[in-house]
Amino acid sequence: MTTQNTIALITGANRGLGRATALRLAQDGTDLIITYRSHPEEAAAVVDAAVELGRTAVALRLDTREVSSFGAFADEVSRALKDRWGRETFDFLVNNAGTAVLLPFVEMTPEGFDEMAEVHLRGVYFLTQRLLPLIADGGRIINLSTGLTRFVSSGASAYAAMKGAVEVLTRYLAKELGPRGISVNTVAPGPIATDFSGGFVRDNEQVRRHLGEQTALGRVGEPEDIGGVVAALLSEHTGWINAQRVEASGGTLL
Template sequence: MTTQSRIALITGANRGLGKAAALRLAADGTDLIITYRSHAEEAEAVVAEATALGRTAVALRLDAGEVGTFDAFAGEVGRVLKESWDRDTFDHLVNNAGVGIGAPFAEMAVEDFDALMNVHFRGVYFLTQKLLPLIADGGRIINLSTGLTRFVGVGYSAYAAMKGAIEVLTRYQAKELGARGIRVNTVAPGPIATDFAGGVMRDNEQVRAVMADQAALGRVGEPDDISGVISVMLAEQTGWITAQRVEASGGTLL
């Protein structure tokens, strides 16, 4: 009997942490549905890489901050599940899509606050809700948070507050979805060298040096540091873990 491949849906996987997670899971033998808001060519490149690893992969457009589009998106997910896998469900949801907007508390604009809220909390809340009928019993949900919910970086009050809400939401989801065997956990990266927030952690050597000095492991994280954690949290061996916050920050600001 042929073993059914696992399928993971990863939001915002055309670049950065989402891309790294997608390709790590593909290497692990997991098929993919990835989303992108713009830069379709990047998403198709990720699909091509996953396909080269022997996996089935599909890219769908999604604006993670536009709740009004989620019904249609769920319909698209149902369609590609049937067409590409002859299935009605997928196994893992990774809520990764994000936007980087920073400002001191006294200067945060309402429109920027709302943009953060729509993507990082409201969007995660209602997208997961819409996709619940398509998530297989016994599946996994990973919500991405940030080390900034534990330590403070000036200018990130709104962003970190949204992620703090995600960490509380994770525990409630774990409790309410546990009857279906769905495990829900948070992965909280520390400073990671991606293009997030303009790529400052990747490209600014002064910032990198400061953050490396504040980490027990003496460096800034790389996308593969986080993709490995996501892979482990989706593995069968970690099936007894739910409702937990797993920080992957290299020991930043201990």
């Protein structure tokens, strides 16, 4: 499978890692279905940028906490595929959408824990299940995890626990979807300079410097670093990679 004339659905692609991934794939010749929960103007800007690159793109609203909405969302995707591409399936699913409730273990609330579970585990599980009939045989799924499933940072226990569960889910999906030729992998970013968690890494120079010093390459990552990794795993050259956790952290805490 080549990335020419392929279609990727990327959740949470109006900003951050999702946006960088969408634009990297568009540069490589992949058309886009992107989702956003809020800030439709950001999603429209990503669509415009993809169109300027010669790609077809559409933005659809999706709240990955609302499992009951997934059926209607899948219907929207089906209509978009038919109207924009004359197709019934898309090729790549990138489960990127996320948020963070970062509190020490002793301060975590049931509400915060449930939000992490809804967005990062329950949403990924049931959205993938609902979209599976629309993913082409021979397609690929990328689940976003975090370097925090390997190295530990205070305050991330609930977030990292959900991402650890997603890494396990990835292996099960790879096994169960193998007969359809669908590969499933996890990308686990290290510290990245985005607006995630209020721009904690991006906007605090002291934090950037401290985290960069813990990385073999001497800096924190940028969104484009992760977009490139995801695009590589969706290229024609990496189809034999399956059921793997690919950490993209620049060598953090080696």
